Amino acid sequence: MRALCGAIIAAGALIGLGLAGIGIGVRYTREQNLEDTARPYIVLFSRMDTPLVFLVVFLTTVALVGLGITLIGLAYHHHRREREHALEIEKARLPVRTTV
Numbered sequence: 001m002r003a004l005c006g007a008i009i010a011a012g013a014l015i016g017l018g019l020a021g022i023g024i025g026v027r028y029t030r031e032q033n034l035e036d037t038a039r040p041y042i043v044l045f046s047r048m049d050t051p052l053v054f055l056v057v058f059l060t061t062v063a064l065v066g067l068g069i070t071l072i073g074l075a076y077h078h079h080r081r082e083r084e085h086a087l088e089i090e091k092a093r094l095p096v097r098t099t100v
Contacts, residue, residue: 001073002069002070002072002073002076002077003069003070003073003074003077004073005069005073006066006067006068006069006070006071006072006073007066007070008066009062009065009066009069010062010063010066010067010069010070011066012062012066013059013060013062013063013066014063016055016059016062017056017059017060017063020052020055020056020059023052024043024048024052024056027049027052028041028043028048
């Protein structure tokens with residue numbers, strides 16, 4: 001369940017980053033020089049609007065946290081299943097005790 005929740009968080013953040021990228025493209029499309037359309041226009045973080053910078057940084061952080069939760073959740077799930085499997089093997093090897 002932890003891994004699934006982390007994956008949902010990461011997916012939401014990545015969708016948000018895609019929408020933020022579209023928003024940045026729309027916002028700064030008019031900034032470029034119209035005579036020189038062959039070269040791409042580079043937008044620096046220091047020249048961008050503060051809300052857009054905050055949004056990109058926040059969503060990047062949330063995506064990294066979501067991926068971290070996913071990986072830790074999967075590792076814990078794998079560890080728990082491995083312990084359960086070892087316990088089942090241990091139970092199968094023990095002789096059945098009969099009382100007289």
